[in-house]
Amino acid sequence: MIPVAFDYRRASSARHALELLTEHGDEAKLIAGGHSLVPLMKFRLATPSVLVDIGRLDDLSYVRESGGHLRIGALTRHFDVEHDPLVASQCGLLAEAASKVGDPQVRHRGTIGGSAAHGDPASDIPSALIALRATMVISGLDGDREVQADDFFIGFLETAVSETELLTEIRIPKVPDAGWSFQKFNRRAQDWAIVGASVLVDGDDVGIGLVNMDNRPVRASSVEDAVRAGADAAAASAHAADDRDAPSDLNANAEFRAHLARVLVRRGLEAAGRS
Amino acid sequence: MQVDVKVNGAPESHDVEPRTLLVHYLRDHCGLTGTNVGCDSSSCGACTVHLDGEAVKSCTIFAVQVDGRSVTTIEGMAAADGTMHPMQEAFHTNHGLQCGYCTPGMVMAATSLLEEIPDATEAQVREGLEGNLCRCTGYHNIVKSVLACAKGSEK
Numbered sequence: 001m002i003p004v005a006f007d008y009r010r011a012s013s014a015r016h017a018l019e020l021l022t023e024h025g026d027e028a029k030l031i032a033g034g035h036s037l038v039p040l041m042k043f044r045l046a047t048p049s050v051l052v053d054i055g056r057l058d059d060l061s062y063v064r065e066s067g068g069h070l071r072i073g074a075l076t077r078h079f080d081v082e083h084d085p086l087v088a089s090q091c092g093l094l095a096e097a098a099s100k101v102g103d104p105q106v107r108h109r110g111t112i113g114g115s116a117a118h119g120d121p122a123s124d125i126p127s128a129l130i131a132l133r134a135t136m137v138i139s140g141l142d143g144d145r146e147v148q149a150d151d152f153f154i155g156f157l158e159t160a161v162s163e164t165e166l167l168t169e170i171r172i173p174k175v176p177d178a179g180w181s182f183q184k185f186n187r188r189a190q191d192w193a194i195v196g197a198s199v200l201v202d203g204d205d206v207g208i209g210l211v212n213m214d215n216r217p218v219r220a221s222s223v224e225d226a227v228r229a230g231a232d233a234a235a236a237s238a239h240a241a242d243d244r245d246a247p248s249d250l251n252a253n254a255e256f257r258a259h260l261a262r263v264l265v266r267r268g269l270e271a272a273g274r275s
Numbered sequence: 276m277q278v279d280v281k282v283n284g285a286p287e288s289h290d291v292e293p294r295t296l297l298v299h300y301l302r303d304h305c306g307l308t309g310t311n312v313g314c315d316s317s318s319c320g321a322c323t324v325h326l327d328g329e330a331v332k333s334c335t336i337f338a339v340q341v342d343g344r345s346v347t348t349i350e351g352m353a354a355a356d357g358t359m360h361p362m363q364e365a366f367h368t369n370h371g372l373q374c375g376y377c378t379p380g381m382v383m384a385a386t387s388l389l390e391e392i393p394d395a396t397e398a399q400v401r402e403g404l405e406g407n408l409c410r411c412t413g414y415h416n417i418v419k420s421v422l423a424c425a426k427g428s429e430k
Binding site for chain 1: 292318339388
């Protein structure tokens with residue numbers, strides 16, 4: 001499968017990437033690891049006329065401690081997130097979710113920022129960012145702005161990042177003592193989740209992000225509210241599919257997905273220490 | 276555009292379209308046909324090569340993205356005198372292949388896996404090869420071959 005022809009521009013800095021995006025407008029598409037975009041281009045579901053390659057911006061690949069947060073550069077690969085000791089000790093849920101993305105070859109190329117900015121409801125990483133209450137740092141030629149993960153994912157493959165902006169950093173509150181669990185249901189190794197759940201239990205508080213339960217990565221707010229009101233895992237998880245518009249496809253219809261969400265959230269809550 | 280890649284230690288330079296995938300750069304421009312195209316959609320792993328020492332799927336990378344970097348293919352695994360790489364030897368000894376189509380990708384994925392986890396257990400080998408499909412379903416001997424190469428295994 002051969003993509004439609006395009007012009008290739010390699011960005012030498014984040015600013016250069018933003019200038020190229022501004023120059024080419026909606027004709028251009030950013031490429032980092034390319035493991036979401038290249039398949040879409042090969043199926044000709046995406047036909048950008050200009051590719052702006054940000055894959056060489058090594059200064060956007062990092063994990064740093066900053067007060068009560070971890071700052072993770074958008075170009076940090078899944079493999080590096082998975083094996084980073086700071087991520088493991090401070091946000092173990094994210095390391096676990098990263099370790100479940102695709103397969104080793106995919107994790108050697110795919111990036112946390114690319115996975116988030118692609119905005120795919122079936123992706124693993126966004127559910128963890130929602131559960132962990134991440135802040136997304138979006139850069140433009142006029143400066144940076146911060147968007148909460150809840151407001152970042154707008155629709156199917158649509159995020160708060162505009163055509164002339166670049167997701168540069170993800171900030172995650174450190175939760176070294178929290179319980180967590182990443183639940184992923186699929187039929188075959190390496191497959192996308194049919195449904196997945198990222199569950200964080202931090203004392204009396206709880207954060208739950210769902211995979212493939214709507215047209216975008218979503219928070220299971222009703223479950224969180226029930227847990228905060230004192231419900232146990234079984235009672236709270238009954239609300240996992242409340243107000244959700246789950247997709248139906250060859251793998252599962254919406255009704256089965258709703259069932260899976262309730263089961264996975266219950267298992268996740270129990271594994272994270274909230275029974 | 277001109278894309279320069281060090282392939283199996285030797286410099287390659289070819290004028291290709293930006294949309295040229297790495298696997299086609301290797302097969303059609305470098306003449307290295309050991310890397311196979313299987314599913315062509317980053318699921319099966321037949322096209323696995325090493326990019327700066329790490330396993331990647333060459334059907335899902337544009338050649339321009341690796342301009343200036345080093346790629347190793349199955350042709351680069353044996354020594355100059357033809358002595359097989361220990362992983363190739365292990366696949367040979369343990370009959371780790373049937374039709375052979377997935378084998379180059381399996382060998383490249385397995386060597387990258389053991390680079391990261393030298394003493395990999397059977398569970399780690401099975402999980403570590405999740406990105407590589409064998410349509411003959413010959414996984415038993417593939418896993419056996421990789422374990423034979425793992426540190427601490429009985430030779």
